[in-house]
Amino acid sequence: MKYTVYLLVLCLCLGACHKQEEKSVSNEAAARIGSVVITQQDVARSLDLLDQKDRKFADTPIGRQNLLQVLTREKLILEDARTTGMEQEEDYQQALAQKRAELDRTYEQFAQDALVRIWYEKNGEKLGPSDKEIKAYYDQYPYEMTIRQIIVDNAQTADQVLRTLKSSPSRWNTMAKQYSVAPEQLQTVTVMPGEYLSALEVIAANSAVGSVQGFFKTPQGFHIIMKTGEKRLTLEQAAPRIKQVLQQQRLDELLDTLKTTYEVIIYDKNE
Secondary structure (H helix, E strand, O other): OHHHHHHHHHHHHHHHHHHHHHHHHHHHEEEEEOOEEEEHHHHHHHHHOOOHHHHHHHOOHHHHHHHHHHHHHHHHHHHHHHHOOHHHOHHHHHHHHHHHHHHHHHHHHHHHHHHHHHHHHHOHHHHOOOHHHHHHHHHHOOEEEEEEEEEEOOHHHHHHHHHHHHHOHHHHHHHHHHHOOOOHHHHEEEEOOOOOOHHHHHHHHOOOOOOEEEEEEEOOEEEEEEEEEEEEOOHHHHHHHHHHHHHHHHHHHHHHHHHOOOOOOOOOOOO
C-alpha cells in the first residue's frame, strides 16, 4: 500500500515537472515549424534589423503577426531545403566558400586596421606637438595660399603649356581643360606651408599673385602653377592645421627611422 502511494506521488511530481517544463518552452517559443523553434530571441533579433519605421509597425499586434508570418515562411523554406539535401548541392557549397573567403578578407582587414589604430595610440605622445611648437610654426608661416595648377604627364607638353601661359595667362582655363590630368580636387588648392608639396609651396610663397610658374616634376607629374591669393590667418584658425602638419612631419620621420630596421623595397615606380 505504501509502495503504491509512493509511486502515485512520484508520478504526480513528474507530471507537474513536465507541465512546468512545457510551460517554460511555450513561453520562450514564438512559433514552431517541424523541429525548428522560432524563439522570442529570434523575433527580437529580427526587430533589431528593421529600420525605425518598420520596427514601430512590428511592435503592434498586427505588425508582430506579420513578422512572425515572414519568419515562419523563411524557416519553412529552410526546413524543406535541409530535409531534401540541398545543403550538399555544389552551388550552395560554392556560395558558402565564396562568403567564407569574403569574411576572412574582411576580418583580416579589420585586424590590420585595429593594429594600426593601436600603433597610433601607443605612439601618439611622440607625434603630438606642444603648444609652443605650434606657436613657433605659426610665427614662421602665419598664412595660407591659393594655388591653381595644371599637371601634365610629360616634360615636352609641360614646356609647351608653360610657354603659352607665360605669354598669355588668360588662356589658363583653355590649356587646363585641354592638357591637365590633375583631378578636380587638385586643380585649385588652398594650403598652408607644409600641407601639400613642399617644392610647389616654396615657389608659390616666393611668387607674385597672378604670375605663372613652372614646370616642376613631382611624383604626381609635371606642374605649372599660378598663385591666385594669399591670406594671413589668426593663430586660432591656423593651430589645428599646424598640429596636423607637425604630426605628419613627425610621422614621416618616425617611419624613415623604421625603414632602417625593416627593409623597404618598392618595385612599381612612376618614372
